[in-house]
Amino acid sequence: MGAALDSLAAALRAWTPVHVRVSSGEIAWAFVDEPFIQPFFEQTAQRAMQHPFNLAFSRRTPLAALDALAADSPGVAPTGFIFHMSRCGSTLIAQMLAQLSRVIVLSEPQPLDALLRLRRGGADDAAVVGWLRGMTSALAQPRNGEQRLFIKFHAWHVLELPLIRRAFPGVPWVFVFREPRAVLRSHERMPGADVTAGMVDAPDLAIGAGAADAVPPEEHAARMLAAFCEAALAEKDSDACAFAEYGDLPQSVFAKLLPFFGVAASGEERERMRDVARRDAKGPGISVPRGGGCAWPGIERVAARCLDGPYAALVAASARWR
Amino acid sequence: MSRDGLDRFRERLNADANLAGRLRIVDPGRFATVAAELARELGCEVAEADMRDAIAQGRREWALRWIL
Numbered sequence: 377m378g379a380a381l382d383s384l385a386a387a388l389r390a391w392t393p394v395h396v397r398v399s400s401g402e403i404a405w406a407f408v409d410e411p412f413i414q415p416f417f418e419q420t421a422q423r424a425m426q427h428p429f430n431l432a433f434s435r436r437t438p439l440a441a442l443d444a445l446a447a448d449s450p451g452v453a454p455t456g457f458i459f460h461m462s463r464c465g466s467t468l469i470a471q472m473l474a475q476l477s478r479v480i481v482l483s484e485p486q487p488l489d490a491l492l493r494l495r496r497g498g499a500d501d502a503a504v505v506g507w508l509r510g511m512t513s514a515l516a517q518p519r520n521g522e523q524r525l526f527i528k529f530h531a532w533h534v535l536e537l538p539l540i541r542r543a544f545p546g547v548p549w550v551f552v553f554r555e556p557r558a559v560l561r562s563h564e565r566m567p568g569a570d571v572t573a574g575m576v577d578a579p580d581l582a583i584g585a586g587a588a589d590a591v592p593p594e595e596h597a598a599r600m601l602a603a604f605c606e607a608a609l610a611e612k613d614s615d616a617c618a619f620a621e622y623g624d625l626p627q628s629v630f631a632k633l634l635p636f637f638g639v640a641a642s643g644e645e646r647e648r649m650r651d652v653a654r655r656d657a658k659g660p661g662i663s664v665p666r667g668g669g670c671a672w673p674g675i676e677r678v679a680a681r682c683l684d685g686p687y688a689a690l691v692a693a694s695a696r697w698r
Numbered sequence: 699m700s701r702d703g704l705d706r707f708r709e710r711l712n713a714d715a716n717l718a719g720r721l722r723i724v725d726p727g728r729f730a731t732v733a734a735e736l737a738r739e740l741g742c743e744v745a746e747a748d749m750r751d752a753i754a755q756g757r758r759e760w761a762l763r764w765i766l
Contacts (some may be wrong), residue, residue, distance in 0.1 A: 383713075390715040395763050404763070407722050428729040429722045431747060431756030433711055 384441055385448035393514050394421040396490035398497070403442075403487070405435040411520070413474050415467050417485040442510025451516030452480055455524040456637040457540070457549035461604045462570050463562035464530035464554035465622045468653060470528040472629050475648035476641060480516050481522045487511050488529070492536050501539060502678045508543040524639065531570040532600070534607045546616060551608035553690045554622035556601060556683035557675060561609055563597050564672040570604075571597035593671075598678035605686035612693050619694035626653035663669055703743035704752060704763075709742055731752070 389403035408424040415455065424430055460466035467483065474481040482488075491511060516525045533540070534551065541549075569575040573596050587685040591599075611617060618636050620628055629649065634641055711718045717736075724732045730749035737744035 387712055387715070390718070397759075397763070404760075407718065409722065425760050426726075428733075428749075428753045428756075429718070429724070431752070431760065432729075432733070432752040433721075434756060434760075435706055543759060619738050677751065 382635055384437070385444035388435070388437070388441060388445045388514070389449050389517065392424075392517070393487045393511060394424060394434075396439075396487045396511075398490045398493045401439045401490075401494060402419065403437050403439065405437065406430040412480060415426050415471060416483050416484075417514055421486070439507050439510075442507060442514055446510045446513040449513075449517065450667070451513035452518055452522050452525040454512065454516075454527060454547045455479075455639070456526050456546055457544070458526065458528040458552065459534040459537065459549060459604075459608060460528070460531055460552040461534075461554065461556075461559060461608075462568050463559045464552050465620075465625045466528055466552045468625060469550075469552060469620070469629055470526065470632065471652050472626060472649040473526045475652055476521070476524065476639065476645050478522045479526065479575075480518075480522045481526045481528070482515055483528045485515060485527070487515065488527070492533055492539075495536065495539065500697075501542075504539060505543040508540065512544075526637075531568070531604055532576045534604050536578075537607055537611050541611070541614070548618070550617035550618045550620050550633060550636065551690070552620045553605060553608075553687070554597070556687050557679045558622075559601060560594060560597060560672065560675045560679060560683075564594070564675065567593065567597070571600045576600070592674055593680075594674045595678050597672075598682040601693045602682040602686050605683070605690055607687050609686060609693065619690055621691065621694050622696075626650075629653075703737065704748050707737040707740065707742040707744050710742065 388405065390407065393403045393410065394406045396402070397405040398406075406421070406424045407427075407430060408420060410420060410423065412420050414420045414423075425434070458466050458469055466571075470481050470483045473479065486513060488508065488629040491507045492503055494507075495501070511526075512527070516522075529540075537549075541547075563571050573591075573593065608619070612619070618632065620633065628647070630641075630646065708715045711721070719735065721729070721733055730753065733749045734744050734746045737749075
């Protein structure tokens with residue numbers, strides 16, 4: 377490594393990537409003084425960026441800086457990954473895992489999302505694999521003796537599961553799912569970006585940006601959800617994978633997930649996890665509003681056509697794991 | 699406004715995490731004043747107004763990060 381990169385890596389150790397521009401790959405770095413314990417990465421990044429120091433002196437680097445930092449100061453290695461079909465309890469799992477001691481939990485971090493969007497935009501797979509490793513290392517710099525790292529991905533990221541597994545071979549991952557009509561009804565009340573037309577470039581699903589508006593929103597959502605489920609099912613025979621159903625939470629976190637991830641939680645940690653499970657995982661202002669909706673009249677039809685099959689397969693896969 | 703002074707101050711902070719650490723704990727309401735004083739101690743010509751402009755520019759960039 378050259379002297380300039382040595383110097384850059386040393387200087388970046390104390391900084392955390394908080395945003396990556398998909399248009400240019402430029403990384404914005406900030407000082408993040410609090411652990412990532414909010415339900416979503418973006419909330420912690422937003423809080424850090426309220427301080428005038430970060431507003432005035434946030435650093436900007438190209439993606440190449442990640443290699444230097446990872447070589448100089450590798451972060452905590454991933455303990456486990458959480459994939460999900462959305463609106464199915466994955467945030468609750470992440471919040472429960474965040475109650476463990478000496479743990480970093482990154483919940484839907486935008487920098488990883490940006491890298492996977494760069495891949496969708498045509499970036500070379502090998503380059504993206506390197507960036508994923510470098511970015512994860514940068515995000516997981518231990519600030520207080522952390523030894524474990526969990527990443528909860530965005531729902532659509534499961535479409536890139538083979539690439540993520542290539543970047544992190546052997547890291548155990550779980551796919552969280554839920555009865556599809558309940559998921560669709562939740563999106564009907566408050567549509568999520570992962571299933572909204574135009575938010576995820578998915579030409580392989582034949583509903584790319586151009587065609588997405590041609591189908592009703594519930595049809596688009598059902599096709600995206602089916603694609604998420606099928607992407608997880610395509611990898612179900614790999615080692616170190618598990619399937620967790622919404623209805624089994626939060627008990628399955630204690631009974632299945634912790635052993636699956638090789639984590640022995642103390643009594644105190646378990647009590648904190650139980651406590652957080654009693655609360656609303658996403659917190660006020662982010663939770664999906666309750667009450668019925670009627671904006672998506674075709675839910676039953678699209679669920680039966682697109683999602684009942686994958687859901688049955690997921691139930692079977694989770695039964696094998698039970 | 700001295701852009702050169704602010705740039706040199708930024709370089710000093712980027713090269714020295716301890717120096718940056720002194721500013722990170724400053725009360726946000728006093729940040730522009732304290733940062734400008736520190737810059738001048740380091741021989742960088744930075745006025746309070748420069749700091750306020752830099753903060754405002756950073757706030758705009760952060761707010762527009764999804765579209766810039």
